Amino acid sequence: MRRLLLSIAFFTCPLSPFPFPGLSAQKRIGFDDYIAMKSVGDPALSPDGKWVAYTVTEYSLKDNRGTSRIWLADLGTGDTRRLTEGPGSDRQPRWSPDGRMLAFVSTRPPQNGPQLWVLPIAGGEARRVSNLPDGVSDPVWLPDGKGLVVTSDIKWPANQEIDRRNGDYPTEARIWTDLLWRHWDDWRAGRRQHLFLVGLADQSAKDITPIDHDVPTIATEGSGDVAVSPDGREIAFAMHGDSVVADNTNVDIYVMRRDAAAGLQSITANRGADHTPRYSPDGKWLSYLSMERPGFEADRLRLMLVGRTGGQTDGRTVEATAGWSLSVGAYTWCPDSKCVYAVVEERGRDNVYRIDVPSFRRSPALGGGGLNTSVAVAPDGKTLVYLHQSNTQPGELWVSGKALTHHNDSALATLDLRPLDELGFVGALGDSVFGWVAKPPGFDPAKRYPLVYLVHGGPQGAWTDYWGSRWNYAMFASRGYVVAAVNFHGSTGYGQKFTDAISQHWGDYPLEDLIKGLDAVARLPYVDSTRMGAAGGSYGGYMIAWLAGHTGRFKALVDHDGVFNTASMAGSTEELWFTDWEFGGTPYANRELYEKWSPLNSVKNWKTPILFVHGQLDYRVDLSEGYQAFTAARRMGVPAKFLYFPDEGHWVLKPRNRRLWWSTVLDWLDQYLKPQAATGAR
Numbered sequence: 283m284r285r286l287l288l289s290i291a292f293f294t295c296p297l298s299p300f301p302f303p304g305l306s307a308q309k310r311i312g313f314d315d316y317i318a319m320k321s322v323g324d325p326a327l328s329p330d331g332k333w334v335a336y337t338v339t340e341y342s343l344k345d346n347r348g349t350s351r352i353w354l355a356d357l358g359t360g361d362t363r364r365l366t367e368g369p370g371s372d373r374q375p376r377w378s379p380d381g382r383m384l385a386f387v388s389t390r391p392p393q394n395g396p397q398l399w400v401l402p403i404a405g406g407e408a409r410r411v412s413n414l415p416d417g418v419s420d421p422v423w424l425p426d427g428k429g430l431v432v433t434s435d436i437k438w439p440a441n442q443e444i445d446r447r448n449g450d451y452p453t454e455a456r457i458w459t460d461l462l463w464r465h466w467d468d469w470r471a472g473r474r475q476h477l478f479l480v481g482l483a484d485q486s487a488k489d490i491t492p493i494d495h496d497v498p499t500i501a502t503e504g505s506g507d508v509a510v511s512p513d514g515r516e517i518a519f520a521m522h523g524d525s526v527v528a529d530n531t532n533v534d535i536y537v538m539r540r541d542a543a544a545g546l547q548s549i550t551a552n553r554g555a556d557h558t559p560r561y562s563p564d565g566k567w568l569s570y571l572s573m574e575r576p577g578f579e580a581d582r583l584r585l586m587l588v589g590r591t592g593g594q595t596d597g598r599t600v601e602a603t604a605g606w607s608l609s610v611g612a613y614t615w616c617p618d619s620k621c622v623y624a625v626v627e628e629r630g631r632d633n634v635y636r637i638d639v640p641s642f643r644r645s646p647a648l649g650g651g652g653l654n655t656s657v658a659v660a661p662d663g664k665t666l667v668y669l670h671q672s673n674t675q676p677g678e679l680w681v682s683g684k685a686l687t688h689h690n691d692s693a694l695a696t697l698d699l700r701p702l703d704e705l706g707f708v709g710a711l712g713d714s715v716f717g718w719v720a721k722p723p724g725f726d727p728a729k730r731y732p733l734v735y736l737v738h739g740g741p742q743g744a745w746t747d748y749w750g751s752r753w754n755y756a757m758f759a760s761r762g763y764v765v766a767a768v769n770f771h772g773s774t775g776y777g778q779k780f781t782d783a784i785s786q787h788w789g790d791y792p793l794e795d796l797i798k799g800l801d802a803v804a805r806l807p808y809v810d811s812t813r814m815g816a817a818g819g820s821y822g823g824y825m826i827a828w829l830a831g832h833t834g835r836f837k838a839l840v841d842h843d844g845v846f847n848t849a850s851m852a853g854s855t856e857e858l859w860f861t862d863w864e865f866g867g868t869p870y871a872n873r874e875l876y877e878k879w880s881p882l883n884s885v886k887n888w889k890t891p892i893l894f895v896h897g898q899l900d901y902r903v904d905l906s907e908g909y910q911a912f913t914a915a916r917r918m919g920v921p922a923k924f925l926y927f928p929d930e931g932h933w934v935l936k937p938r939n940r941r942l943w944w945s946t947v948l949d950w951l952d953q954y955l956k957p958q959a960a961t962g963a964r
Contacts, residue, residue: 307696308696309697311698311756311760313945316756317937317940317941318340318341319676319693319749320338320340320676321338321341321677322678322689323337323677324337325667326375327377329380329381329661330381331662332356332357333355333356334357334679334686335352335354335365335375335384336355336375336679336687337350337373337375338351338689339351339371346938351366351372352372352386353365353687355686355687362687365401370391371388372386372387372388372390373387373396374419374421376422376423377423379423381403382404383402383427385399385423385430386399386408387399387418388408388410393410393417394414395414395416395417396419397418398411398412398421398432398480400482411481411482411485412432412480412487414432414487415436417435418432418433419432420432420433420508424510424540425510425511425512425513425514427482428482428483429481430479431477431478431479431490431510431517433477433508434475434476434478434487435474436473436474436476437473438472438494442472444456444457444472456471456472458471458472460526461527461529462857463856465856465857466856466901466932467931467932468901470500474495475496476489476490476497477491477498478490495522496521498520498521498557499522499527499557501527502555502573502579503520506558507519507558507559509559509568510540511593512561512563512564515540516537516538517538517539517540518549518559519538519559520556520557520570521534521536522534528857528858529859529862530553530576530859531554531577532554533557534549535550535570536548536549537568549588550570550586552572552573553576554574554581555572555581558570558613560613561590561615563615563617563619566589566591566619567589567619568590569586569602569622571585571610577859577863578859579860580740580742582606582607582778583610584602585601585613585624585637586600586601587600587639600640602622602639603637606644608627608628610624610625611625611632611655612655612657613625614657616659616663618663621636621637621639622639623635623636623647623666624637625654627744627774627775629776630704630716630717630744630745630746630769631649631651631652631746631747631775632652632746633646633648633649634646634647634657648668651672652670652671652673653670653671653672653677653746653748655669656669665681667679667680667686671748672747673720673749673750675694675749677749697756698723700720700721702719703720703721704717704719705718705766705768705799705802705803707802708798710783710794710795711771711791715771715795715798716769717766718767719764719766719803719806720756720765721764721808722761722763722764723760726808729808730808730810731763731764731808731810732762732813732955733764733814734763734764734815734817734951734955735767735768735796735803735815735816736765736767736822737821738767738769738773738818739821739823740772740773740774740820740821741772741784741792741821741864742772743773743774744774745768752819752940757948758817761951762956763951763955764806764809766800766803768796771783771787771791785863786864786875788821789828789878789879793825793828793829796825812837813837814837814955815836815837815838815839815840815951816829816840817839818841818844819842820843820844820845820903821844823842823844823845826840826892827841827845828884830884830887830888830890831883831887832884832887837954837955838950838951838953838955839890840893840951841895841908841911843895843897843902843908844894844903844907844911845903845907846880846882846911846914847910848869848876848877848879849877849880850906850910851907852869853869854904854907855901855902855903856901865879882914885914888914888918889920891920891922891954892921893922893924893925893950894915894922894924895927896908896909896924896926897926897928897929897932898926898927898928899930899931900930900931901932902931903932923946925943
C-alpha cells in the first residue's frame with residue numbers, strides 16, 4: 283500500500299515566516315538583488331547568555347569580494363549594532379571565558395594575512411595579538427582567558443630541496459614527493475598546518491605541535507577540530523597520523539598536554555574518520571563524531587562519548603546515537619553537561635535534536651522547515667540561538683523559534699519568492715524518493731512553463747530547503763522556469779542505506795531515480811515537457827554528461843566542474859580514498875567498473891547542446907575533465923560552450939565571476955528552452 287501511494291507525485295507547501303508572495307508590487311529576483319543579500323553567520327553566544335556576536339558579510343562587484351563585519355545582538359531586546367568597521371574583513375568572533383572581550387580574526391592592515399585581534403566589549407579599541415607569517419584561523423580561548431589556541435600554516439620542513447636548487451634566483455616552481463600535494467584549491471606541498479598558543483600579555487606565538495603532520499587534519503575535517511579541556515591543561519584535536527594520508531581516512535582524536543607536544547595520546551583507534559572533538563563543560567566526557575567504515579567519507583556520523591577521569595580516559599566509550607540511521611552534522615554541549623544538541627539532516631531539512639546524557643534519549647528540539655544550524659545553548663540549557671534559512675530567506679539569527687535579526691527583510695519584501703513544494707515518487711529498488719519543486723514568479727497554474735532540472739553533487743549530498751549561495755532555486759525560477767531538484771539514491775538525510783546505494787552504482791540507481799522524477803514532474807499540468815533542461819555541478823556535472831549519453835529528453839544541459847573520464851579523475855584528484863571507495867579500488871585494480879560508469883564511453887550518443895564550466899584551481903575535479911568533455915562534444919558535432927575561470931576552484935565565489943556565471947548559464951538555457959526570448963548576455 284505504501285508503494286502504491288508513493289507512486290503518485292504529491293506536493294505540499296511548508297510553513298513560511300513570510301506571507302505568500304505574488305503581490306503586484308513584488309518582482310522577480312535578479313542578480314543585483316541576489317548579490318545584495320547580506321550573509322549572516324557564525325553566531326557566538328556570550329557566557330551569560332545575554333548577547334550574540336555574529337558576522338554579516340556584504341558583497342561588492344566594485345571590490346570583487348565579500349567583506350565581513352562583526353555585529354552584536356541583544357537577546358533581551360532584539361537590538362543589534364555593528365562592532366567592527368574599517369579596512370579589511372572581520373570573522374570568527376569568540377567570547378573570552380569572562381565575557382569581557384571578543385577575539386576575532388581580521389585581515390585589517392598592517393599585517394601578514396588574517397591575524398588574531400581582541401576587542402574589549404565595554405569599550406576601547408581592538409588590538410592585534412598575533413603576527414604569524416601565514417595568518418591564523420579558528421581561535422579557541424584558554425579557560426583562564428590569558429591566551430588562545432589558533433591554527434596557522436607554516437613552511438615545512440624549513441629547508442627544502444626547491445630552496446637549495448633555486449639558490450639566489452627564486453622561482454615559482456614546486457617539488458614534492460608525497461601524495462596530497464594539493465587540496466581543494468590550495469597547494470599543500472612544503473606546508474603544514476599547526477596549532478599555535480598565542481599569549482595576550484606578550485603577544486607570543488608558540489608552535490605547540492611541531493610534528494610532521496597537519497594539526498588539525500586538512501582531510502575529512504569536521505565542524506571545528508580543536509578543543510581545550512575545561513581546566514585548560516589539555517588540548518584535543520583531529521589528526522591523520524599515517525605517513526600517507528591521500529588514500530585513507532584514518533583520522534583520529536588525539537590529546538596532548540598544553541605545555542608539551544611530546545607524548546601525544548590517541549583517544550580513538552577506529553580506521554574510519556573521527557573528528558569534531560568537544561569536552562563536556564564538567565570535563566567528564568570527551569565527545570567526537572565518528573565514521574565507522576575506513577575509506578568512506580560519507581559514512582553515518584555517530585556521536586561518540588569517551589569517559590574522562592583525572593585527565594585520563596577511564597574506559598567508558600559509548601555511542602550516543604546508537605540505532606539511528608541519520609548522521610549528526612554538528613553538535614554542542616549543554617552548559618550543565620546533561621545534554622547535547624545535535625544538528626541532523628533529515629529529508630531535505632536540518633533539524634535539531636536534544637540528546638540527554640547519560641540516558642541518550644533523543645527528542646526533537648527544532649524543526650518546522652528550512653535549515654537550522656550553528657546552534658548555541660544559553661545557560662538555562664533550553665534557549666537556543668541558531669541560524670535559520672529557507673529557499674525564501676537567507677540565513678538570519680533565530681532564538682527558540684523566532685527571528686532575532688532582520689538584515690534582509692526589507693529586500694525580501696520586494697521579491698516574489700515562493701516556498702518549495704515537496705515531491706515524492708517510487709524510484710530505484712522500489713524505494714521512496716523525494717525532492718523539491720519551485721515555481722516561477724507570477725506563477726499562473728493555467729500556463730505551461732519550461733523546466734530546469736537540477737542535479738546535486740557529492741554524490742553523497744542533497745537538495746535542501748535552503749537559500750543557495752551558489753545554486754539558488756529562485757535565481758533559476760526568475761527566468762520563468764519551473765525548477766525541480768530530486769534527492770536520488772546516494773543523497774544524505776534519508777538513512778545510511780539510501781546514502782550507501784550510489785557507491786559503485788554511479789550510473790544506474792541515480793539515473794533511474796532522475797528519469798522517474800522527470801516523468802513525475804513532466805506530468806504536471808503547468809510543465810511544458812517539450813522544453814526541459816538540466817544542470818549540475820561536481821557529481822551533478824558527471825550526471826549531466828551521463829544523461830547526455832542516455833536520454834534525449836533535454837533540450838539543453840549545463841555541466842559545472844563535472845567528472846567526464848572516471849579513470850583520469852582517479853589520477854588527478856587529491857583525496858584518493860574517494861575514487862577508491864566509489865569504484866571499488868584503484869583504476870589499475872578495478873578498471874572495469876571505472877569504464878562501466880564513465881561518460882566518455884557514451885559520447886557517441888551525445889546530441890544535446892551542452893555548456894561546460896570549470897575553474898583552473900579546481901583540484902577536486904581537475905580542469906582536464908572539463909577540457910576532455912568539451913573536446914568530445916565538439917568532435918561529435920554537438921553545440922557546446924566553455925566558460926573558464928582562471929581564478930576559481932570547485933565553486934565560483936568572487937562576485938564578478940558569479941555575475942558572469944549566472945548570466946552565461948541562464949542565457950544558455952534561454953537559448954534552447956525559450957529561443958524566442960533569448961537576447962544574448964544580460
